[in-house]
Amino acid sequence: DLAAAPGVGVDRPRSPQPLVTAAPRADLVIWAPPDVAAALRPRAEDFGRTRGVSVTVESVSDVRSALQDVTAPESGPDVFLGPHTWLGEMEQQRVISRVTLSRNQQRRLAPKALAGARYDGQLWGVPYAIANLALVRNTDLAPQAPQTYEQLIANGRRLKAEGKVxxxxxxxxxxxxxxxxxxxxxxxxxxxxxxxxxxxxxxxxRLVLDSPASLEGARRLAELGREGVIQPDVDNTNAVPLFGDRHGAYLVTGAWSVPVIQASGVPYAISPLPALPRGGKPVPLLDVDLFYVSATAQSPKLAQEFVRDCATRRDVQVRLARATGLPPALTAAYRDVAARDHHYAAWFDAGRDGDPVPSVPAMQAVWGPLGQAFADIVAGKDPQHSLTAAARQISSDLP
Known part of the structure; x- marks a missing residue:
């Protein structure tokens, strides 16, 4: 089942757009989310002109659902774009084909991005963007980035006492x-x-959810809940609007929230998640966006050529970075956009040590129970009991 798992892609809205299929069918059909499709289209059409073939980039608001609705191979795409979290299930269901990049091409990509594109030792997509959480702060209220949670909490409490948040x-x-x-x-x-x-x-x-190391972090999360630092009535629908309305000086979110923050007029800056007590270093999850080749591509050689020779181009990844606001996976493209806009470097630095979301099919059993464990811990339930219960449920549901 390729239905979106709870927690996957949270905070990353896509603008609703109708799916329009070209007729007659182009030699190469590419499906991409609306923000990416517009940026990719000129370069994809250039690719087609140089090879004497027709290329169509279709704007698809929900690529994953659209793939489920395909009733015949010729009505589906040759190439499609989406997060690496789809990878394990799609490989298992034979939805995608392996891709081939030269060693030189692989060396030009950020290692964490390349890691996100691998499954079972094989490369299944070409990465073009990296997304992760960071700390965003209102610079009027918090001019300096906190290095520790103690600093963040102290300033937040002062601002609250002064009636500013x-x-x-x-x-x-x-x-x-x-x-x-x-x-x-x-x-x-x-x-x-x-x-x-x-x-x-x-x-x-091999789950490590209920290990002593995991429990140590869960206890700290519980403390922040008890102290009112993190509150259970804040979720992915209201966290960014509350920040934009100046209810708090600090927000944990990703680059996808920047347009809303900018529209609010709040002056902001981005920094890594601050350190926790006793040497705790928070590590964010990374989403890696990929170009995939469909296993039912009508032009498989052309599709492979496109993801190998076009998707890895510097100018292509620069255009996609500017469209999405996300750091590009190609190192040269990252240097280009970071030199012109420090926000790309800030997001990249915040995710530098991050872990790619496990793309294994077993993750489908994780999202719900682990999310509920986090909610319970913040709400005041025992961290060890919450993690143990989640681990037990996940183990019983593992494929």
Whole structure:
């Protein structure tokens, strides 16, 4: 089932756009989200002209759902764009084909982005963007980036006492939790979701949710809940608007929220998540956006050529970065956009040590129980009981 899992892509809205299929069919059909499609279209058409073929880039608001609705191979795309979190399920269901990049091309991509495109030792997509959480602050109220949570809390409490804010930290939790927001605490002391193999791959049969290291981070999350620093009535629907309305000086979110923040007029800056007590270093999850080749592509050789020779071009990834606001995966493109806009460097630095979201099919069993555990912990329930219960449920639901 390729239906979106709870927690996947939270905070990353897509503008609703109708799916329009070209007729007659072009030699190469590409499906992309609206923000990316407009930026990609000129370069894709250039690719077609140089090769004497027709190329259509279709704006699809929900690529994943559209793929489910395909009734015949010729009505689907040759290439489509989406997050790497789809990878494990799509490989298992034979929806995608492996892609081939030269060693030189691979060296030109950020290692974490390339890691997100791999599954079971094979490369299944070409990465073009990286998304992660960071700390966004209102620079009128918080001119300096806090290095520790103690500094953040102290300033937040002072601002609250002065009547300038009514929230110390805006971080998505809600009644069902938010895995993206909770994970950095889980990893801060060496815990996580799945254990890793010596080569860095996730081992989905070995949960470390209820390990001592994970529990240490969960206890800190519980303390922040008890102290009112993180509040359960804040979720992914109201965290950014509350920041824009100046209810809090600090917000945990990703680059996808920047247009809303800018529209609010709040002056802002971005920095890494601050350090937790006792050496805790929060580690965010990374979403890596990929070009995929469909397993039912009508022009498979042309599709492979496009993702190999066009998707890895510097100018293409620069255009996509400007359209999405996300740091590009190609190192040369990242240098270009970061030199002109410091925000790209700020988001990239905040995710530099991040973990790609496990793209294994077993993650479908994780989102709901782990999100609920985070919500329960913030609401005051025992961290050890909450994590143990989540681990038990996930183990029983693992494929």
């Amino acid at each position: 009514n929230r110390i930290l805006l971080q998505s939790t809600g009644s069902t939790g938010d895995v993206y927001s909770g994970y950095p605490y889980l990893r801060a002391y060496g815990g996580g979701i799945f254990a890793k193999t010596p080569n860095g791959q996730y081992s989905p049969g």
